[in-house]
Amino acid sequence: MTESVVLYPSPGIGHLVSMVELGRHILKYYPSFSITILITPPPYNTGSTQPYINQISSTTPSITFHNLPAVQIPPETISSVHHEALLVDVIFRNNHNVEQALLTISQTSTIRGLIIDMFCTPALDVGASLNIPTYFFFTSGAVFLAVFLYFPTIHSTTTESFKDLETHFHIPGIPPVHARDFPKASLDRTDMAYQGFLHGAMRMPEAKGILVNTFEALEPQPLKAILDGLCLPNGPTPPVYSIGPLIMDRKGTDGAGGGNTSAGIDCLTWLDTQPSRSVVFLCFGSLGMFSAEQLKEIAIGLEKSGQRFLWVVRNPPTEDKSWRHLAPPEPDLDALLPEGFLDRTKDRGLVVKQWASQVDVLSRESVGGFVTHCGWNSVLEAICAGVPMVAWPLYAEQRLNRLFLVEQMKLALPMDESEGGFVSAAVVEHRVKELMESEEGKAIRERTLAMKDAAKAAIAEGGSSRIELARLAEEWSQG
Structure with missing residues (x-):
């Protein structure tokens, strides 16, 4: 039987692109694995993803897309104005579909890992029930990962909603964060979206590991704080793999997000x-x-x-x-x-x-x-x-x-x-x-060009992100 890695993104072109690029990245250096991406029909408009999926299927046939059935959400069950609340509910109701897909894939392939989007927390239970090592892919950077991991600590030490606070929070590895700069979905403690955010943050440490779309030279301070365990003061931090930058490949992606207009x-x-x-x-x-x-x-x-x-x-x-x-x-x-x-x-x-x-x-x-x-x-x-x-x-x-x-x-x-x-x-x-x-604009441009070179170095042979990916692939190969 072949060895496969299954990727499970949340709906939306941004998260899908990141997962596809992760799959391409794995295949580029470890072509013995097969990649399957589970596609969830979005519960709201995120822009058409089908042209992009069609393009990837034709240019990268070693990536297979598995379409899951649509999940029906009764409108009256979602009181939140935030799309994240609807998303969390869809993902929760999707577990049965994910389980059936994994069982189907496992008939012809040994699944070495299930990599789930940061919003797909309920799938941890599916991975555990099928004894499949389950990892998170954090499609944002290490700054937000530090905040996300530290969020339960903040929740336990506050009683008011962030929208009602005029204070800064001191989170390891990043500058002080004003309460209003937290994600909008987390500003109201009574909102369904807040509860979904908190639930995801509390369960992320259960994962076998966390892949994050960043690189060491870009975010050294938050990455160090996370790796040192400072963002999870009450428990062990899972292994963290910085494998970025993963961005859309310009080759064969004219249809992404809007069509070749x-x-x-x-x-x-x-x-x-x-x-x-x-x-x-x-x-x-x-x-x-x-x-x-x-x-x-x-x-x-x-x-x-x-x-x-x-x-x-x-x-x-x-x-x-x-x-x-x-x-x-x-x-x-x-x-x-x-x-x-x-x-x-x-x-x-x-x-x-x-x-x-x-x-x-x-x-x-x-x-x-x-x-x-x-x-x-x-x-x-x-x-x-x-x-x-x-x-x-x-x-x-x-x-x-x-x-x-x-x-x-x-x-x-x-x-x-x-x-x-x-x-x-x-x-x-x-x-x-x-x-x-301005001179300040010129200075920013020079720093950005320097970081461009650092990004190239990270994914080159011997670079920090390539080393992290090799560490992960070795873990999968050992089973």
């Missing part, structure tokens, strides 16, 4: 006509949306900055739990943006609707800056391309990522928000110009 091709052609490092790229992830008012402020700020720009614009969210709806319609740029904006900026700017191939854009010579929501995939993609950032977090753990990028690693400038998270046109103008023209 003519607009996507046109924007790359346009970028190739712009001067070196002259364009600032603004893109905010598959779930990143702004109000109509905020979109106008961004447009005004960009116009006043005088900088060349490529901006991906999506429709504003609807009022009623928009994350559960189907994909939003294509934005009407004339209605959303200031009158005459597109004409006035057509010689130095390009607005793309809905989606652009982020990895391809960041790799272009003309791109000199990136205004990002600080999703971890986006952060790693920018670092691997050597593109400095302006950090504008919107959801999930992105405020923590901003804290790390700005204060600890100094690879980004912060986008300063007013009360309620609104950013004025004046702030957009200032930050974009500062990144592209």
